[in-house]
Amino acid sequence: MTDYLSTGSLPEEYRQLALTVRDFAQQVVAPVSAKHDAEHSFPYEVVAGMADMGLFGLPFPEEFGGMGGDYFALCLALEELGKVDQSVAITLEAGVSLGAMPIYRFGNDDQRAEWLPQLTSGQALAGFGLTEPDAGSDAGGTRTTAVEDGDSWIINGSKQFITNSGTDITRLVTVTAVTGNNGGKKEISTILVPTTTPGFVAEPAYNKVGWNASDTHPLSFTDVRVPRENLLGERGRGYANFLRILDEGRIAIAALAVGAAQGCVDESVRYAGERQAFGQAIGRNQAIAFKIARMEARAHTARTAYYDAAALMLAGKPFKKQASIAKMVASEAAMDNARDATQIFGGNGFMNEYLVSRHYRDSKILEIGEGTTEVQLMLIARELGL
Numbered sequence: 408m409t410d411y412l413s414t415g416s417l418p419e420e421y422r423q424l425a426l427t428v429r430d431f432a433q434q435v436v437a438p439v440s441a442k443h444d445a446e447h448s449f450p451y452e453v454v455a456g457m458a459d460m461g462l463f464g465l466p467f468p469e470e471f472g473g474m475g476g477d478y479f480a481l482c483l484a485l486e487e488l489g490k491v492d493q494s495v496a497i498t499l500e501a502g503v504s505l506g507a508m509p510i511y512r513f514g515n516d517d518q519r520a521e522w523l524p525q526l527t528s529g530q531a532l533a534g535f536g537l538t539e540p541d542a543g544s545d546a547g548g549t550r551t552t553a554v555e556d557g558d559s560w561i562i563n564g565s566k567q568f569i570t571n572s573g574t575d576i577t578r579l580v581t582v583t584a585v586t587g588n589n590g591g592k593k594e595i596s597t598i599l600v601p602t603t604t605p606g607f608v609a610e611p612a613y614n615k616v617g618w619n620a621s622d623t624h625p626l627s628f629t630d631v632r633v634p635r636e637n638l639l640g641e642r643g644r645g646y647a648n649f650l651r652i653l654d655e656g657r658i659a660i661a662a663l664a665v666g667a668a669q670g671c672v673d674e675s676v677r678y679a680g681e682r683q684a685f686g687q688a689i690g691r692n693q694a695i696a697f698k699i700a701r702m703e704a705r706a707h708t709a710r711t712a713y714y715d716a717a718a719l720m721l722a723g724k725p726f727k728k729q730a731s732i733a734k735m736v737a738s739e740a741a742m743d744n745a746r747d748a749t750q751i752f753g754g755n756g757f758m759n760e761y762l763v764s765r766h767y768r769d770s771k772i773l774e775i776g777e778g779t780t781e782v783q784l785m786l787i788a789r790e791l792g793l
């Protein structure tokens with residue numbers, strides 16, 4: 408694997424994958440996006456289509472039911488889906504990078520054998536339960552507890568804003584919980600909780616500003632008893648392991664955000680060429696053309712940032728700083744482009760059925776989820792020794 412990926416010369420297998428997913432996004436996803444957004448319904452038929460294409464297994468080896476690809480392949484798929492439907496893209500991103508990946512990275516043979524084939528085939532989804540009412544950016548503030556009792560863990564507490572945690576095909580939530588105290592420091596571990604376990608409840612879904620077709624719930628745990636062997640990875644390493652998952656996840660979110668930013672460019676170019684005002688297409692006005700040119704520059708530079716972070720990750724080199732930079736600039740590019748595209752669409756841009764208005768509502772969360780912009784700045788500053 409090269410440690411450089413160029414937007415101008417993607418290796419052929421990556422290019423083909425991007426084209427295949429682009430076609431799927433246009434033929435299968437786009438026609439039902441506005442409906443699922445308006446109805447706040449989970450797009451089961453689209454998820455089944457992505458499962459059939461093997462997208463949930465993209466970065467996993469074939470022995471676990473995967474496609475034998477890599478994380479960059481996942482990113483390319485997310486970029487294509489993000490252009491037309493961020494809810495669908497985040498469902499795939501969370502399913503793969505937050506749902507299945509922790510088990511692949513930190514699970515033992517039994518856990519991998521039990522869960523990965525279901526998750527990589529897209530037949531089942533798993534949630535990633537880190538955030539709590541008192542533990543968001545400061546995720547170490549976890550209050551959920553897991554206490555040993557014979558051969559079991561007994562879990563009590565709550566999580567909030569958990570993606571893919573309450574669909575009909577959700578089978579598992581991986582949660583962080585305090586399992587002890589090490590010299591006054593919380594010991595945080597990660598535990599697998601099947602959703603059928605008594606005492607586990609996915610509370611009613613949130614009424615969100617955007618990502619309406621993505622599934623997000625608060626979760627509660629009341630004396631939830633799971634076997635001791637459901638501990639994922641080493642005891643006390645739960646927080647550190649989840650942070651590693653979030654480092655990778657930031658590259659995936661950046662790719663999704665680049666898709667959103669590019670989707671806004673594509674829609675704006677089309678609309679500016681068609682919409683007539685003062686006897687000519689509005690794109691003939693330099694004010695509009697320059698706005699779109701700036702949007703293109705944002706999408707392009709954000710793309711180079713996530714390609715770079717992905718290339719470093721695949722080459723086994725440090726990528727933490729580059730992942731944070733990519734996540735930050737790409738989410739800002741998506742938000743800025745969505746605002747500009749909405750302006751170019753005029754009154755139509757304020758109508759929910761238009762893709763740019765959906766991007767306007769959907770893009771804000773990109774600057775918040777999987778680490779806010781401020782958290783990315785903290786991480787970048789830390790890498791600089793500040």
Ligand SMILES: Cc1cc2nc3c(=O)[nH]c(=O)nc-3n(C[C@H](O)[C@H](O)[C@H](O)COP(=O)(O)OP(=O)(O)OC[C@H]3O[C@@H](n4cnc5c(N)ncnc54)[C@H](O)[C@@H]3O)c2cc1C
Pocket residue numbers: 501505534535536537538542543544545567568569570571615618623772775776777778779780781782
């Ligand atoms: C739709 C959606 C889906 C999500 N999916 C998941 C999921 O699947 N799993 C999961 O675990 N979580 C999930 N989250 C949670 C998400 O990751 C958190 O909301 C996010 O990390 C921010 O945490 P918070 O909401 O508690 O904000 P807070 O941490 O309370 O932050 C509030 C504000 O203060 C700022 N801030 C905090 N500390 C500092 C500081 N030291 N310096 C400067 N500024 C600071 C933040 O940047 C932010 O602007 C999801 C959230 C949403 C909305």
